[in-house]
Amino acid sequence: MPKYSIAVDIGASSGRLILGYIEDSLLKLAEIHRFENKIVEKGDSFCWEVDKLFQEIKNGLKKCKEMDIKPDSIGIDTWAVDFLLLDENDQPLTEAVSYRDPRTDGLMEEVFKLFSKERLYLETGIQFQKFNTIYQLYSIKKNNPEILEKAKSFLMIPDYFNYLLTGKKANEYTNATSTQLVNAFTKKWDQQLLDELDINKEMFEEIKTPKTVLGHLREELASELGFDLQVILPATHDTGSAVIAVPEENESIYISSGTWSLMGTENYFPICVTKALDYNFTNEGGIDYQYRFLKNIMGLWMIQEVKRNYNDEYSFGKLVDLAREANDFKAIVNVNDDRFLKPENMIQEIMNFCIETSQPVPSTPGEVAKCVYESLAASYQETVTEIEEIFEKKFEKINVIGGGCQNEMLNQLIADVTNKEVFAGPVEATAIGNIAAQLMALGEINDIKEARLIIKESFEVKKYLPARHVIS
Structure with missing residues (x-):
């Protein structure tokens, strides 16, 4: 049994x-x-x-x-x-x-x-x-x-x-x-x-x-x-559990995509150097005393609040569709600005940022959503550059896990702006990592390596290539 x-x-x-x-x-x-x-x-x-x-x-x-x-x-x-x-x-x-x-x-x-x-x-x-x-x-x-x-x-x-x-x-x-x-x-x-x-x-x-x-x-x-x-005890930090479920661990950067985007890579020792401090990376604990070298990015909290501010008139899927239709609109906000942590009105705060930085101001739900998704992608690209600078090497892949990996538009944007292969899945990464830790404790799974092999075979992972298909 x-x-x-x-x-x-x-x-x-x-x-x-x-x-x-x-x-x-x-x-x-x-x-x-x-x-x-x-x-x-x-x-x-x-x-x-x-x-x-x-x-x-x-x-x-x-x-x-x-x-x-x-x-x-x-x-x-x-x-x-x-x-x-x-x-x-x-x-x-x-x-x-x-x-x-x-x-x-x-x-x-x-x-x-x-x-x-x-x-x-x-x-x-x-x-x-x-x-x-x-x-x-x-x-x-x-x-x-x-x-x-x-x-x-x-x-x-x-x-x-x-x-x-x-x-x-x-x-x-x-x-x-x-x-x-x-x-x-x-x-x-x-x-x-x-x-x-x-x-x-x-x-x-x-x-x-x-x-x-x-x-x-x-x-x-x-x-x-x-x-x-x-x-x-699993990794009780939800990101700690989610990272256990990253199937593409070799030369891979992960994004645990949900309310927050947690972006980084696994390491066997803490990196407490000046450059990591300057870029505000963290060395959080992981399973088997590995370190999650990552950065907090505001994440899908912004689109959750946008949806709420529109009185839930639009589903998340509909906001993606409207963002695709807003082809000609272009504005980027700093998603990590504290003003987006808990604003009274996220849409107004996004508009204010665009006004203050002399950018086009989004006026439709599609333009607001497109601004959020492209701003997230821009932040991910900046973080990739910082990680590669600190590690002094290029990473081949980005693995997006968690509920946010279902957003195909954002996945493609990540591939395009980073010029890397993007693997999206598994969706239920946090629950999967939580269960994997329990099953290891119960003797059903031997170790983290076996856990990841099982996870890779058990759940769908979609692959996205950059639109230019230029990977060097």
């Missing part, structure tokens, strides 16, 4: 439970449950509804029971950097504030006065984003120090769900590295950095790696669900 694993994959706009198992040497998937996720305003903060999300995890597991499916394990991945602080009674001290909340505005520069930017990068290898966990914690320390004084446990979002499932606390490695508080070389919490920031070191849990079996369900939860299963 095959082993059955459940991937709980929660992104910024939705979550789902996906069943995975090996059959006839192929990885098979089946969606069990899907649910909405969104940021809500609570008081003066933008927050995640973690109680509702955990209830949805339980709802999905109850569906397994109804479908007569007995999973052997479950693994949870979410976005990075966000967390909860628990008190001595293991109760949250605050809401789960989102990284899109403005509480960290201007604080990155204040932290640099305590700990220089260069030293912070040399020790952690993590890119500078104003919403990194380090700046969120500094915001609490500055504005609500009593909360940190009461905090006994620091749990990132998937760590918290794992605690609710098992009663056991741990910080998973790939997500912990995104905090900018883990030493890139020791792979442990940077004690000196925490001391200099005067942040309580005792609230951080032991860092556990992907493929760790955390434990079984709490007795009362197993009783409620009607079955027990093991909780296994």
